[in-house]
Amino acid sequence: MSTPQGQRLQEEWLQVQRRDADRALAARDPRIPGLNWVLDDELLSGLLGESVQIIRTRYKPHTSALVAFRRTGNGSYGWALTTTPEHVGKLQQRADSSQKRDGGIRLVQPDRQHGDVVVAVGPIEEDWPLxxxxxxxxxxxxxxxxxxxxxxxxxxxxxxxxxxxxxxxxxxxxxxxxxxxxxxxxxxxxxxxxxxxxxxxxxxxxxxxxxxxxxxxxxxxxxxxxxGWGQGDLGGGGNDPAAYRAGQALAAIHGMNAGAGADPMADMEDLVRQLMATRSMITCLLPGLEAPVDALTGRLLAAVGADGPRRQQPVMVHGDFSADQVLVDGPAIRIIDFDRVTTSDPARDLGSFAAVEDIADPAGVGPVAGGPKTAQLTAGYRDAGGHVTQAGVDSWAAFRLFLNSVDPFRNRASDWPADTNWHIRRALELIA
Missing domain, CATH: 3.30.200 (Phosphorylase Kinase; domain 1)
Structure with a gap:
């Protein structure tokens, strides 16, 4: 049984691991001199003069790093952005424009002796594109x-x-x-x-x-x-009847006409772009993973990419299906977030669901993708007339695991290199 002191030591060790990985990344990308300041909770807190926790990171190698943070005091949110020296002028223009209105965006310099290290900070309301x-x-x-x-x-x-x-x-x-x-x-x-x-x-x-x-x-x-509806989502404990009903609903979605605007080839090209973008990002974040990432990318292209076999006739799919996309209220369900609807293999949605269940419980994974909820989902899907193979589900689960392998870094997981490694290993297991 772990003790409070043991848990504290474990948390401190994980923080050291993450900080070392972040510093190594910053050292490999000197084009963004302020990178380390927006990857570290303590450094950013010191820079802002208040305690914050970084919750989301968007990193464009050699270009910029943008983070969302949450203030630990009042729970409000904000963002911080740093970029290459030649783009500091653009940050200044945005700050000046903000000051002419209500204020909100400010520029801070971590090191006064190095004027090229600049971090722009603002509230959600001053998120420039939003x-x-x-x-x-x-x-x-x-x-x-x-x-x-x-x-x-x-x-x-x-x-x-x-x-x-x-x-x-x-x-x-x-x-x-x-x-x-x-x-x-x-x-x-x-x-x-x-x-x-x-x-x-x-x-x-x-x-x-x-x-x-x-x-x-x-x-x-x-x-x-x-x-607002329901008592949470399917990611909570239990809810076997709800998972079964979600499978039935998924089969009904797949049975709908994809619509006149559906373009399976365009969707396939987008899939390949996602694979190549993920490959590029992971090898940038963790160069030591280049060999397994290359092997996984090749297997995924062969299994689900443009050169892969068509396992089933393309249908309209949710495109981002997982337990948190299914709201529950007892056995009743509502499916949400249809922003990524596309035309694809029906196994794609089931594989996506299975992958996210594996991510939620990495210690409990088995020889096939998913766990108890995936089994209930699949039972409901098949009983409602849906047809998928286990090989298809496993291949698409590997696809989702690979795309999600960037998330530990983006979401500032306590040991994101280890978590990313696990995503890659699990995906390779499923598509071996």
Whole structure:
């Protein structure tokens, strides 16, 4: 049995491991002189003069590093960005523009003797790509969703931030006079309201989804919304009946017409781009993994890529299916987040679900992908008429494991090199 002192020593050891890996990465990328300052909680906290925890990292080798952080004092969120010396002027322009409005973006220099080391810091509201859509949400969108903007900063309590991916999207829970509304604001606008039409199609086919509250005008500003629902997601304990029902719903999705705009070849080309981008990033983060990553990339291209065999007729797939995409309320379910719907092998969704279950319990993995929830999901899927092979599920689980192998670094896992290594090893096991 571990003791509090043993746990503390283990945490300290993991922090040393992560710090050493981060410093090694920063040393290999001198083009971004401030890189180490935005990868280390203590360094960034000292720079900001307040205690923060980095929760998300977006790193572009030799170009920039952007992180989201959470203040440990009041729980509010912000971002920090550092870049190459020749782009510091752009950061200054953004800070000057911010000061002309309400302020918010500031530049800090970790080392006054080295002016090329600059970190820009700001609140979510001043996230540059998200800012236009967030302001439209504040000024117009909240009323359209039945919520009134707060008197002060509209992201302050009682609004609660659920997820923040800097320069990509924000998910927040907003109170209304009836039930809370979960609002997602993305950089990418849905000008044609394709997401709204897809949700309507899913509902018309009896798929258990949440109603879309946003109208086409909201969609044109990157906003979608649904009422708060359920007691959590399928990632919690138990919920075997819910997993079975999720499998039945997944079979119904795969049975729908993919639509006139479906382009299986374009989707396959995107799949190959994802594989090559992941290969490039992992070998940059951990050069010692180049050989196993090259081997895994080759196997995945042979199994699921453009040169691989077509295991089944392509269908409309969720594209990012996992336990946290299935809300539950007892045995009742609702499937959410259809942003990555594409046309692909039906085994792709089941493999994705299985991979994420393996990631949640690496010590409990077996000879095939997934665990008890995957087994229940598959049973419901097959009983509802779905057809997949175990080899197909394992191949697509390996694909998802490989894509997710960057996540330990992005999400600042306590020992991200070891976690990334595990993703690669597990994927190779499943696609051997």
């Amino acid at each position: 800012r236009p859509n967030l302001r439209w949400l504040r000024d117009h969108g909240l009323r359209r969703l039945g919520a009134l903007p707060a008197a002060g900063r509209f992201l302050d309590p009682p609004v609660s931030v659920l997820r923040y991916n800097p320069e990509r999207r924000l998910v927040a829970r907003v109170p209304t006079e009836t039930v809370p509304v979960v609002v997602k604001t993305a950089v990418q606008a849905d000008v044609a309201a394709a997401g709204l039409r897809l949700r309507q199609r899913l509902q018309s086919h009896g798929i258990p989804v949440l109603p879309e509250l946003a109208d086409p005008e909201c969609a044109a500003h990157g906003i979608s919304a649904s009422p």
